[in-house]
Amino acid sequence: MRAESLKFLKQIVDTPSPSGYEERAAEVYRAYTRPLADEVRTDVHGNVAAILNPKAKMKVMLAGHMDEIGFIVHHVGDDGMLYFSAIGGHDSVIPVGQRVWVHGKKKVAGVIGRKAIHLLEEDEKKKKPELKDLWIDIGAATKAEADEVVSLGDVATFQYEFQTLLGDRATARGFDNKMGSFIVAEALRLLKADGGLDPGVGVYAVATVQEEIGLRGARTAAYGIAPQTGLAVDVNHAVDYPGVSKTRYGQLDVGKGPSVMRGANANPIVFKMILDAAKEDEIPYQVDVAPGGTGTDANAMQLNMGGMATGLLGVALRYMHTPCEVLSLTDVEDCAKLMAAYCRRVRPDTDFTPRIS
């Protein structure tokens, strides 16, 4: 991966951005895309769109959400402990014993505490802990001490940062889905650097907000832009580790190329155009099947206004919604290439109406 691109990827995944608190990641996204785009716009919801050919009538929206899961402080105890709610979907076995950053008046270190194993009752030992039974300990001895640095509604994220593993693999907190924001920005960069985009086609590379809590940013972004077609990109469950069934979930391997979704949430013409692009440009891909609406920005996009011809790309990821998500950096790069290749095939008069041909 190009050094400047890798730097941007590290920077955006390491920047805390729980849903509703994406401003810091938005700043990173704007700084990277400003020199690449003809125009960069931020809407009132917080979505950031980097645009090529903003005057074109045919519009393509690319969406990669820049929010991540996290925690929000809802109560400060008299003992100085912080009690929190989940932002997005957490497996409650994960937070126990982790270090966090609380993003208060300053960045405050804390740990997520639970009763020690020796003090658990017999029945408690058999049950998985629930988030309501956990707290954040920042070392404050009193509520007054905690109040000096933390306010109600401050958010917290795990203390994990981007790290490369063997081969082309990497791990981070928040690949879901800041690697998606990275991919839409890279697709824009490739279109600008390598050309091939029809001058009558505008591309809107959007880092969306609040996906993890109900696809909320893609909805307002799509409405504001009113594109005829678009691709969302998100992490996708790798089915290549022990205990997950291929007969139940289908096959999806880390390192075998981006996934292209087929099913009701994908316009069939868009799906075919993506596959043609992958074959012609020799980009590896894996087909992923979704029988109905997906839990991704593609769902909100497809249902925008009178409908948007939507496609969904994915990157196979292990351990989703944990602080040690694992993916292949080559898959990430190939996904950006595939996204750019799709944009190059859109014409001002492309007809996306499903039909037998």
Ligand SMILES: [Zn+2]
């Ligand atoms: Zn997610």
